[in-house]
Amino acid sequence: MNIVRQMDCLDGLATLPPCVADLVYLDPPFFTGRSHSNTTRSGNKRYAFSDVWSESGSYAGFMHARVSEIHRVLKDTGSVFFHCDHNATHIARSILDDVFRSENFQSEIIWSYKRWSNSKKGLLQQHQTILFYSKTADFKWNEKRKGYSPTTNLDQILQQRARDVRGKSVYKRDAAGDVVFGSEKKGVPLGDVWEIPFLNPKAKERTGYPTQKPLELLDLIVELVTDAGDLVVDPFSGSGTTLVSAATLGRRYVGFDISADAVALAKSRIDDPVRSSSMLLQKGAAAYVKDDPWVDGHLLGFDYDRVHRNAGIDGILRSSLNGQTVCVRVQRQGETLLEAAAAAKSAARKKPGCMFALIQTEGGLFDLKADGLMVIPSPALQLARIGNSGEVENLKVAKAA
């Protein structure tokens, strides 16, 4: 049973028998009060949907009817994941509490991401919410664990625990007072805050459909509560991300959408799935950070932002000098000043109008101003030059009186 059909999911769900679905994921309009549209990269197709309601009651009524149908088609071991943002969380909670009963509430999942900023007064929105309810207490659950984060003190986790006389948890110690190590680690249990990068503007996965969700998010949900061969239902399938995830993970799928364009897009994506995996998620943010102590140390005292990906620039000063942006490059150990200057000039060629400061850590005097490079000697280099110049003759601290 693999279906993608253009119809209102209220009618669509009614065509399904009761108790057949293992997972219903829905990404309905968020009650944002505006209509959303987007044009494909090639500019030849425009996708749009409306999320305008007269009042919250009509939205609630609309959702309640559909959530009731969702409850009907779910197996007793099945679960529903309701995707929304702050505009609708409280409405969705009330509806789900009513239809699924509040004791079947499992988690309020926070999908958090970094995104473009703007000049909003207040805080930037950087998360959406996924409400997770099961139909019964006996829901299907595939436990997932993550590797330990590099910052975790692995030694401590591996230590066995005990309780002290007042019931406080403490690390277990043997008779000699040494800590006792446990047998094995299982990894950290998955939490309810998921940091998954937002679908990137350049991602191959992008279809041009507004509000498209990353496959990595849907894969996680599908794997948590279904096995191969299980049935995944998406009543607001949109660009079809849920169906692509289900199909590629060997689940059966049923999707409905009111838009014919969306259904066509979803079908073509299922036939030819494009998945882009996030480098950030694979490597972790730490992999992007260049924390070279040599460079960072020599940049102490500057008010700057560190540049992580340009061979000729180590930092850019926050305030400009005479209206010019200032880029700073530190001469590396084992690098000649001319090599450092070449790297800076190569970067400078593409940044006309910028001033470049080169922090020299080794070598003799050079005047590179003609090339637009200011050379600034490090303290150690300055002292070495004073020494060579013989200026230090008899420079001693005056003896105490």
Added chain:
Amino acid sequence: MNIVRQMDCLDGLATLPPCVADLVYLDPPFFTGRSHSNTTRSGNKRYAFSDVWSESGSYAGFMHARVSEIHRVLKDTGSVFFHCDHNATHIARSILDDVFRSENFQSEIIWSYKRWSNSKKGLLQQHQTILFYSKTADFKWNEKRKGYSPTTNLDQILQQRARDVRGKSVYKRDAAGDVVFGSEKKGVPLGDVWEIPFLNPKAKERTGYPTQKPLELLDLIVELVTDAGDLVVDPFSGSGTTLVSAATLGRRYVGFDISADAVALAKSRIDDPVRSSSMLLQKGAAAYVKDDPWVDGHLLGFDYDRVHRNAGIDGILRSSLNGQTVCVRVQRQGETLLEAAAAAKSAARKKPGCMFALIQTEGGLFDLKADGLMVIPSPALQLARIGNSGEVENLKVAKAA
């Protein structure tokens, strides 16, 4: 007006005049259906409160009355931060939407933290929610910004933008076809997902009171929407974290709690506030800055032995200069050059025959050679001096041929 009083906040708030508070933070009992209790580390005192409610209706009624009082005491430029967990968010949203009106909803803040726990079926809860409403659109807001993501192409985004014929954003180019650099960057605005460690179990800050919040969280909230001298109100003050934060940040405060034990605890914490980094209180924010990286960074490139425990000497060079041993001292942040020189000279008195190099990180030109001190400016200081001298006029990178 600094008050901590044992009473129901409904009565307590009624004693306040209208429109006086700049911030109301509240962390009311959650609708969890069980009683919290905890034992302090010394094991001699037991704090407990009841958050058992027969049905959500009475909880809503209880909260609505108090939120209405909160609205009354808030200034027009004031804000309320309502701390709740997933059992109460939708109830709190409804009450706040009703009393403050939904257009004054500002943010659903996610406080996320890492937590260890025995695996239960499902996802480990690792966040709490704070609802942020303002009384009016014209609320007080102190913008806070953070550094750029390491994945950001910082050298690129500093360039100015324009729009092409299709309305797509592109990088601006001048008549010569060169990219144009923009004005100074301020950093990234703060988002609505705050990762703040849960109170470290070993932290001194811990009082043993259940549901105690980290000071870091309260400090952030207080700084975002109040200035020094403003009034902070906490109607459910509990262990008094909000009041401690307000007091140490120079805000006035009013707190109520129904428990006499809680009020006593809060008062004692305000009188003798203990922070995880407790030195902060005496020294101010500058104490956050660690001296060691500052010194070590500025000594990079020297071949030296590090000297601790001597206020006047940070390092002694391994090779002498003209037969004289060289001691180096780095001017600290917040220390004048003359203070640094005095420290060095005091040390020099006990080391006659030594030469002293002082790495200057701030301030104007000084000649201290008469005292046997060589002053060496740090790279950042050198650049600042070049800037002030006006020498940089038209010092730009030569354009590529």
Added chain:
DNA sequence: ACGGGAACTGAATCGGAAC
């Protein structure tokens, strides 16, 4: 007062260019 348009924004991947 209201609506529409322009200006501004940082994230993070892709893919062609450079080395």
Added chain:
DNA sequence: AGTTCCGATTCAGTTCCCG
């Protein structure tokens, strides 16, 4: 020839300004 560099891209964005 593979690897690294870096320009292009665009958003369930917002504010401000003008008519």
